Amino acid sequence: MSAPGGDLPIRPGPGLRDGLVIPASELLERFSRSPGPGGQSVNTSDTRVELEYDVASSSALTETQRRRALDALGNRLVDGRLTVTASEHRSQPRNRNAARERLADLVRQAAAPPPPKRRPTRPTKGSQRRRIESKKQRGQVKQLRRRPDE
Numbered sequence: 001m002s003a004p005g006g007d008l009p010i011r012p013g014p015g016l017r018d019g020l021v022i023p024a025s026e027l028l029e030r031f032s033r034s035p036g037p038g039g040q041s042v043n044t045s046d047t048r049v050e051l052e053y054d055v056a057s058s059s060a061l062t063e064t065q066r067r068r069a070l071d072a073l074g075n076r077l078v079d080g081r082l083t084v085t086a087s088e089h090r091s092q093p094r095n096r097n098a099a100r101e102r103l104a105d106l107v108r109q110a111a112a113p114p115p116p117k118r119r120p121t122r123p124t125k126g127s128q129r130r131r132i133e134s135k136k137q138r139g140q141v142k143q144l145r146r147r148p149d150e
Contacts, residue, residue: 010104014112022060022107028052029096034087048087051099053107056080065111072110082106 008027010020034048055061055069055077073082084106086099123131 008100008104010108013108016065016108016111020060020065020107020111022053022058026054026058026060027103029099031092034090034095045092047090047092047095048085049092049095049099051084051086051096051103053082053084053103054080055082055107055110061111068113069107069110073106076106 007024008022010016010022012019028051030050030052031046032048032050033046055066055073057080058066061069070077070080076082082103084099084103086095086102089095089098
């Protein structure tokens with residue numbers, strides 16, 4: 001868990017062997033009133049968090065990671081910037097942590113390399129033989145159900 005407002009560490013995973021740290025200077029946090037029910041402070045506290053990260057000009061990503069992230073997040077980016085919103089909790093710190101975790105997960109998944117292509121395999125001789133035998137057996141069952149020939 002990272003400190004609110006500080007650097008955002010991203011755990012190691014596929015595509016990020018050593019993990020990653022997004023500097024706080026590349027993250028932009030905005031706060032606004034959260035929609036939905038609340039208590040006495042519903043109209044006074046800014047608990048909704050918008051976290052913005054500029055993927056296109058980030059110094060934390062390598063060129064390969066940046067290219068993968070831009071391709072993977074293409075439909076979510078606006079001018080190369082990724083925006084994550086959190087408003088499910090009633091407190092600003094919890095929404096802040098939720099938005100940071102969500103952003104970290106998105107960047108980790110986006111920077112991951114594509115899975116290897118499936119190499120088609122041929123059925124084994126044994127599986128081919130079993131398949132043919134079961135088809136023959138099924139045909140025999142159906143043949144026995146027929147009326148006897150005259």
